[in-house]
Amino acid sequence: MTTRVAAIDCGTNSIRLLVADLPDPAAGPDSPLTDLSRRMEIVRLGQDVDRTGRLAPEAIERTRIALVEYAAEIEKLGAERVRMCATSASRDAENADEFRAMVERTLGVLPEVVSGDEEARLSFTGAVRGLPADAKAPFLVVDIGGGSTEFVVGTREGGVQAAVSMDIGCVRMTERHLHGDPPSVDEIAAAQADIAVAVERALEVVPGREAATLVGLAGSVTTVVAIAQGLQAYDPARIHHARVSYEQVAEVTADLLGKTREQRLAIPVMHPGRADVIGAGALVLKVIMERAGMPSVVASEHDILDGIAWSLAPSAG
Template identity: 85%
Template sequence: MAAIDCGTNSIRLLVADLPDPSAGPEALLVDLTRRMEIVRLGQGVDRTGRLAPEAIERTRVALAAYAAELRELGAERVRMCATSASRDASNAADFRAMVEQTLGVAPEVVSGDEEARLSFTGAVRGLPADAEAPYLVVDIGGGSTEFVVGSRDLTVDAAISVDIGCVRMTERHLAGDPPTAAEIGAAEADIAAAVDRALAVVPGREAATLVGLAGSVTTVVAIAEGLTGYEPERIHHARVSYDEVAKVTGDLLSMTREQRLAIPVMHPGRADVIGAGALVLRVIMERAGMPSVVASEHDILDGIAWSLLG
């Protein structure tokens, strides 16, 4: 099975063998390949309401490479989900036509609620025993952040998607290099208002464990852990305290883009937006009263793959 997640900042591929449907909730995917490219599909969408032609072309190039890999690996079923940038764009039909021509299947522009549920399924399967339920799962993307509360048996109690993401907040507020105190304050106020709206719908303050997903979270955790290279196996299920997240966030927001690029674990395509992503995580932890976050390398991409089971 092949899952493709096309978000505001990145496009990712997972090809995996699924377990037998009778294997139960503890069964895991058998990965054949995982790939990620930063294509910034959501470039300028918050301002223009349209997908930029050059962003669609960057996505096409990445998708063509993925399609070739799918053919080589013999994927039997493919599901591609497109998220925040595609929901917001007035020219989404151009994007859809490109995907159908390049991949041979239509993209599903999933709702924020469906995005949240897929993220929860991907994140919660395989959590260690010391990660106590109920869980607040937050998926910090480029254009939006999903909040989901649920239990270990994959039951979702509540979910919501709000328009705070690392690309959207950077484009909206953080123009300076490094951003000014006023820019950071405006971004923090915007994020806090959205987080409070989300927590009024999703009972995140009642959760026992915060699970953080996507590149902003895993990059912050990798920095906090002092890794000299990006090591998914060390990041996956690592637990980092609020104080560590706050320190990394402050450091990132005080750096220039060039200084962030020099961090060993930094993906070049994330260096300009990681400060905003870290700030979203820090504010969520503050507003939800969470003393720590457990990072997961498994997220909506895994949820998309699991949705093909059966």
């Protein structure tokens, strides 16, 4: 018997929905879930949180509007179980209670403000479950979000060995450092130095340099990979499990940081809501590859959203 579930991932920059059928547990650990609906809206819930420590009223309202649509989709498709995880922005905000109350009114369930460690474990589950059989373990999975980046090392069989979350997301780094359009050389240098310190700290906690494969998750990574591939439209099937070299990532990063927001908007694969923060996201990926000594990165379209869905399996409680 399959189980129909709905997973919502509410991050600093975007809110995403996955409604899927989970396979019968008897089908085995390699059986995939079946997508019924995947949706994403850029709501920038983390707008100015790094500066103010609070969620902006207009950001909460943008999120509410998206959740109204998601609730209707969940009802239409008849999901049996629903879980919403709220990440970095909601952990950091003084007025997180206002946000939680809004979600419960709109969706009917409370959001779980997951810890950085749980966020990392969910991301790892979502990413590794579908990796090609020839991807060599151990894996270093990095999930570059808006407010934070999760680093997880582990294997398929053994699961997570170590995980840590660092406050170097693409929105946070843009708001903290990259103010010019395009950003100045000094701004980029300051952002890179800030990111490098955090990555070094992360690599003291997780043995990322010992990993055989780097797996990159979330919109910053998939957008960089799409640009590196020269895609003329965003194509998840072409991006999922594509491998690009460090040299390609470095080239795309330099190009993005050298462009104005208007020029980035003109890139065919660019989501309009990502154009102002993609330079910082690409820079985070580039610095991780440098510091971890990774010659390439494998992109995954499956991430924390899939991990949340798998956590709703009957065997998971």
